[in-house]
Amino acid sequence: MNRIRTAAFAGTAVLLSVLAPAALSRADGPSSARHLQDPAGGNKAMKTAWTGGDKHKLSGQFRFHPGMDYKLKDKPGPAGAPEWGSKTPDLNTVAYRPRMVFSYEIATSTLLRKGISEKKGKHAVTLRAVLRDARGKRIAAVDEAKADRPAVLEKEFPVGRKIACDSGVYTVAWSISRTGPADTDRATVKGTLDWDSSCKEFKDSLSH
Numbered sequence: 001m002n003r004i005r006t007a008a009f010a011g012t013a014v015l016l017s018v019l020a021p022a023a024l025s026r027a028d029g030p031s032s033a034r035h036l037q038d039p040a041g042g043n044k045a046m047k048t049a050w051t052g053g054d055k056h057k058l059s060g061q062f063r064f065h066p067g068m069d070y071k072l073k074d075k076p077g078p079a080g081a082p083e084w085g086s087k088t089p090d091l092n093t094v095a096y097r098p099r100m101v102f103s104y105e106i107a108t109s110t111l112l113r114k115g116i117s118e119k120k121g122k123h124a125v126t127l128r129a130v131l132r133d134a135r136g137k138r139i140a141a142v143d144e145a146k147a148d149r150p151a152v153l154e155k156e157f158p159v160g161r162k163i164a165c166d167s168g169v170y171t172v173a174w175s176i177s178r179t180g181p182a183d184t185d186r187a188t189v190k191g192t193l194d195w196d197s198s199c200k201e202f203k204d205s206l207s208h
Contacts (some may be wrong), residue, residue, distance in 0.1 A: 002138040052183030060176040134168025165199030
């Protein structure tokens with residue numbers, strides 16, 4: 001019987017693909033430092049699942065980084081004033097530019113149930129995620145299957161489009177699966193995150 005639980009390890013990895021990415025120029029401005037993570041916790045927090053017979057242990061984590069951009073405009077003020085000629089954030093241009101991050105590590109038992117395992121070799125792994133807006137419309141998606149992924153992976157892609165501020169609560173459902181024809185090949189970790197696209201706090205911080 002497969003065992004599923006939350007565990008911790010040191011490896012991290014990242015991957016994303018999107019639907020119809022738009023060609024957008026990146027605005028000047030900081031990226032949001034906050035992100036959503038499943039499971040919650042630090043970098044080492046992971047969900048784990050075992051294949052049949054405890055042959056392989058799949059550990060995985062998913063992060064959603066909202067990322068924020070804005071353009072700059074000339075700061076108003078009379079010529080000669082200390083602030084004249086400087087730039088200030090244009091709050092009308094603030095928007096999100098998200099990215100999704102998958103992390104996984106696969107340990108293979110060398111002596112069954114003896115606690116000896118190694119993280120090497122190639123594995124068939126499928127990464128999936130769907131980002132939906134407040135109305136349920138699909139905004140971006142991941143669906144990438146490869147038969148020769150490494151035991152530890154790190155890769156990253158942006159969502160590929162801006163998302164307007166205050167456009168509701170978005171949901172992202174994700175999964176990482178080790179695949180194969182036999183029960184001893186297959187294991188999946190998965191979850192769901194809700195993201196509020198409010199920009200109030202970020203705009204307030206820029207306006208001071």
